Amino acid sequence: xxxxxxxxxxxxxxxxxxxxxxxxxxxxxxxxxxxxxxxxxxxxxxxxxxxxxxxxxxxxxxxxxxxxxxxxxxxxxxxxxxxxxxxxxxxxxxxxxxxxxxxxxxxxxxxxxxxxxxxxxxxxxxxxxxxxxxxxxxxxxxxxxxxxxxxxxxxxxxxxxxxxxxxxxxxxxxxxxxxxxxxxxxxxxxxxxxxxxxxxxxxxxxxxxxxxxxxxxxxxxxxxxxxxxxxxxxxxxxxxxxxxxxxx
Ligand SMILES: Nc1ncnc2c1ncn2[C@@H]1O[C@H](COP(=O)(O)OP(=O)(O)O)[C@@H](O)[C@H]1O
Ligand SMILES: [Mg+2]
Numbered sequence: 001x002x003x004x005x006x007x008x009x010x011x012x013x014x015x016x017x018x019x020x021x022x023x024x025x026x027x028x029x030x031x032x033x034x035x036x037x038x039x040x041x042x043x044x045x046x047x048x049x050x051x052x053x054x055x056x057x058x059x060x061x062x063x064x065x066x067x068x069x070x071x072x073x074x075x076x077x078x079x080x081x082x083x084x085x086x087x088x089x090x091x092x093x094x095x096x097x098x099x100x101x102x103x104x105x106x107x108x109x110x111x112x113x114x115x116x117x118x119x120x121x122x123x124x125x126x127x128x129x130x131x132x133x134x135x136x137x138x139x140x141x142x143x144x145x146x147x148x149x150x151x152x153x154x155x156x157x158x159x160x161x162x163x164x165x166x167x168x169x170x171x172x173x174x175x176x177x178x179x180x181x182x183x184x185x186x187x188x189x190x191x192x193x194x195x196x197x198x199x200x201x202x203x204x205x206x207x208x209x210x211x212x213x214x215x216x217x218x219x220x221x222x223x224x225x226x227x228x229x230x231x232x233x234x235x236x237x238x239x240x241x242x243x244x245x246x247x248x
Pocket of ligand 2: 045
């Protein structure tokens with residue numbers, strides 16, 4: 001067994017009475033693909049925020065690539081190989097698509113000059129965004145914004161890509177395109193953690209699925225077994241798992 005790429009040890013976090021993480025343990029191997037489902041408000045985005053350093057846990061540890069990064073700021077975690085997307089895409093609206101990706105290549109990946117420009121162009125090609133390279137971030141369609149969100153994370157040369165509901169709001173054919181992109185990124189050895197309500201996108205992509213509820217992983221394992229799990233089914237009773245989540 002290779003060492004874990006990412007490990008959460010006893011991570012806890014509450015906002016007042018709302019418990020988003022309750023002594024949560026999680027391990028992710030290098031190159032592994034993990035999907036995360038859970039009801040709205042379960043704490044999925046907060047979990048990513050704690051992994052990436054945007055949110056400090058009340059207790060517990062985040063260990064990335066063998067280092068305790070619990071107190072390491074977000075930009076340093078990005079440099080260490082964490083690429084994340086945000087549930088609400090955050091492109092620099094006034095910058096072109098190319099410039100948006102260049103910011104990641106220079107900031108997170110630490111590249112300069114020609115090397116950064118080449119990396120940005122390569123990322124745009126892989127993400128299917130070359131045709132809109134000179135379009136302003138603010139002028140993109142939803143699919144293009146989601147692709148740009150993934151491209152910005154890819155340009156950081158991550159070891160793990162944290163995807164937060166990047167398929168939400170897309171049509172089925174658009175979801176298929178996004179799944180192909182994520183699979184292609186994973187094929188280069190990048191581990192994936194994908195939070196998503198569009199379950200068929202996850203089952204087409206991940207080897208492992210976990211369900212977060214009440215700050216705990218109530219199920220974690222082989223995707224079809226997790227989806228058949230009575231606790232998981234009960235959580236979604238009356239809510240089709242494919243329903244698009246709100247953008248909390
Ligand atoms: N910064 C914050 N301050 C207070 N409450 C928050 C904050 N961020 C999230 N929450 C609350 O924590 C809960 C989990 O939110 P979130 O992690 O966004 O859930 P999910 O992504 O699973 O829908 C929600 O009840 C939300 O309102
Ligand atoms: Mg969320």
